[in-house]
Amino acid sequence: MSICINPHCSERNNHRDMLFCRTCGSELLLQGSYRVKTKLGGGGFGETYELADKNGKRKVLKVLIDERPKAIELFKREAEVLKVLNHPGIPKVEENGYFLYLPRNTQKHLHCLIMEKIEGLNLSKYIQQQENKPIHPKLALTWLRELTLILQEVHSQHFFHRDIKPSNIMLRADGRLALIDFGTVREVTKTYVAKKAAGDITGIISSGYTPIEQINGQAVQQSDFFALGRTFIYLLTGKSPSQLYEPCTNVLEWRYLTPEISPEFADILDEMMAHSAYQRPKNTQIILQKLDAIDTALPSAINVKRLTKKAVKQESQIKKGIRYANAWMRFLAYLTDLIILFFIGIFFGGCAAYLAYSTGFITESENLFDIGGIVWISSVCGFFPILFSLITSPEEIGTIDIVASLFGIIINWLYFISFEMSAKKATPGKQSLDIHITDLSQNKISFVQANIRYWTKSLSISLLMIGFLITAFTRKRQGLHDIFAKTIITKKFN
Structure with missing residues (x-):
């Protein structure tokens, strides 16, 4: 099958050998190399598809439908950022991955972005699949180190993500993690600093995961640490941070739900979630050093391997369809x-x-x-x-x-x-x-x-x-x- 990406086409499914849509006449062979195979999702801002290149390698195509200048700016920024970043935990975008597509009988171009397809489940769906069962602290420690290393690559290029949360972290079939959705990334430049001082920065808010300074349009790199810490509270408790927040004391009551976690690990997470950005770790290197310094009171590395294998096995079962009852x-x-x-x-x-x-x-x-x-x-x-x-x-x-x-x-x-x-x-x-x-x-x-x-x-x-x-x-x-x-x-x- 070859799917037409024209959002106004009434019948978008076509035979896999066709070059133009039989309904609207729009081109089906994108950039002379790619055919859209499956629609993965869609919403008010855009649509996501799975496509294959000439060699049959699967990738993801994001198509922006929202025509507002701000939406286009964020979409272009995601393409530019992903071209610069180079880490196995970040989706790869080729040099010509961003392009404009003009459907038939219209003068409005569609903004398109082709990127690496990350196979797996996002951590929000992973926890839901486990019926909100928390992960083990040792596995959390492994995942936190892995995600901090990914953030280190992002921050080293003078970017910060601004929207870290469980649904934006993917668990691959081999057990590795990947950080996705870089549409909200900002670069730390003199222009950004000036706009921030003037209060001219768009706020990105994900309830329970966004720190107060970011809500006020004053995000910094330490804002990512806050969101990452809140993400691990969700993974370790199976509950949304909003459910654990006490507004009268301005405290997240979560430790009583994780009796197996070491005090040192819990302290790191609390420090990452400090109310003031100034009280949080200064950079990713400090977080990594503190993780390395945690005592060996947690289960052995063998257990981590077992826990990770279990997660991978479950994801593999889901992908293979073994989950369906006979x-x-x-x-x-x-x-x-x-x-x-x-x-x-x-x-x-x-x-x-x-x-x-x-x-x-x-x-x-x-x-x-x-x-x-x-x-x-x-x-x-x-x-x-x-x-x-x-x-x-x-x-x-x-x-x-x-x-x-x-x-x-x-x-x-x-x-x-x-x-x-x-x-x-x-x-x-x-x-x-x-x-x-x-x-x-x-x-x-x-x-x-x-x-x-x-x-x-x-x-x-x-x-x-x-x-x-x-x-x-x-x-x-x-x-x-x-x-x-x-x-x-x-x-x-x-």
Whole structure:
């Protein structure tokens, strides 16, 4: 496939051998070398794609859509900075990586930037994938040293990043880290100092990670240390710094959540997050010296290697698709849910029969077993019992049967809907097997998605389980209901 990057094109997918878009006529072979393969994301400012060069090497293409001068200035600055910086933890941009692209039938150029593709997860998604489980202090120490060395390269070129946070740090498949999103970088020049003194600097704010001087448009290189320290509080506690901040005392209460961390390591992080930039380390070299001076009370280097390997293994599993729950596992989870519903149905069936008899809704005692049984069966099987009765013997269905069936169907519906869209992201049956339901971005599903899954799953069952059987053949182990609801069933990593 070859994707057209014209944001106004109505049908952007094209055959991989085409040179011009069949819809809008814009050129598909960018810079005479690159073809866009996949759209990775997009927002109000721009779009991101994966592309391949003539040799099939994958790279990332960023396309700026925002036409405001400030947005263009930041975009150009990112290209210029990445050309200057040279570190394996920073995405590489070739000399001709920045270019202008003119779509067909328009006079407005698109600003484009081709850079190295960093494979992996950002640390925010990594922690979420771990269900907000903190990383070990020894691994944190290793990562902090690695990121400080990356910052050393940035600062040595008289730049500072201004937007360090977990989502802007990537964990590669080999365990190394990379710092991304250099669109907010500033260079320390006489012009910058003059603008800062005049208060003419645009503030870059990421809640919980931005120091007060940067909020006021007075960022310095030590502002990066503050954001880096706050990032490691998130990694070590699994909680956003905003959740740990005490406004009355102006203190971040975090140490009680990390009993395994050494006092020396905790002191370094607190120093990096000092309220005043003057109280923070003067440069990256001081941070590195203090990290080297930490005593050996933390776990051994062997444990660090093990922890890092675990992170790499999990990332490798995610990339290879091993995280998707297979058909057999999903069947066992569904069977477990039916067993649970069996007992729920017995309880509510008895309650319904008692309530109906005590209120005079039914007067004959033999109908007690009928109404209780209908509620019970419908709680387990949903609308299939009443549907079967309507097909085979509609003349025997009365008002009591319909009301009891509806009550049971509601119990069945509520059971699946409420659990699947909850914070647990799974019914009890799925929880017992450590699998959960998410949308394609690994977030919990919405009420609408839960309903689509429920009713399409019911359709799958009525079609001789065909909707379930296709889980064995789809790449992401999606059933018919998953495809319609845009959901996936994933195996949790411990």
